[in-house]
Amino acid sequence: MDQNTSTPPQKNRSSTGLLLLVVLLLVSNVVMLWMLMQRNKEVEQGEQKIAAVSSEKDNVTMMLENMLASYDTLKTDNDQLTVEMEAQRERIEGLLDQVKRGNYDLSKAKKEAETLRKIMKGYVVTIDSLNQANAALTAQNVGLTQELGEVKGQKDALSTEKAQLEGKIAKGAILHTTTMSAGALFMRNNGKQVDTDRAKKAEMVKCCFTLGQNSVTDSGDKTLYMRVISPDGTVLPASDPNNRFQFNGVEGEFSAKREVNYQNQPVDACIFWNGTGEMRTGQYIVEIYESGAKVSESKFELK
16 A cells, blocks of 8 residues: 555656756757857858958959059150159059058058049049140141231231230240248137148148239239149149139149239239148149249148
8 A cells, every 4th residue: 555655756756857858958959049040140240241341342443453444545745744644553553452462451442542533533634635735736736827828918917926925925924923932721719820730730721922013914903823732743622613724735723713903013912722621741832823824833841
């Protein structure tokens, strides 16, 4: 009787232990499954990040290779432009080599590539302007040759006009400056302009000069153009989108302009360029033009 009464409790304990074991296995399987899913998610995110970096690298590489191909199509007889373009081409090749090797920050490389592309576009515009000017001069010369061959009187008139112009230029009809200075400024909170030689602080470029006395040139309102050439050879753009003018027989960009009433006597004037972004370090060249001729030039350095 005693043996029969002790058997059921042992079976109950065995069943309970088995049930606990099954529950533990189920819980461990669920935990393992969750951990596996998290690991797969991390791997997928890592692969997406690698793919994005690879795509960005391919985009920057293609941009630089396209620029090299474009430089191959740019031809000019201007020796200065040829030297400058060759230097830019070498910069592109160096940057491309670093990107391909993976030795360069991609975001920095992309920003530098955009700057190099803007410089290249500037060369395209300049060469196109030179070609157009040369074509116009060629056509003009052909027309003048025909007219001079047909009408002797026109030849005499042109010769007289040319002699008068040469005489006027020889007497110094072109304006000149007696003093000129240029540099960078930044604006304090109180509105005061302060000189600076730091590129990070520079917000404006100021050029002041004195137009000297000239009794030969015509008096009246004069349009003065200022070109600020940055260390990389580009012209700092004007806020006016229509910022092109004729100078030295070609068409190019100006950075700022202003009107000055000139009565053949010395007059002081200043021209300002308002920055559109952070300025580079290096030497800047500031040129002043009037009636297509250079009036004067100054330089300054930013650190």
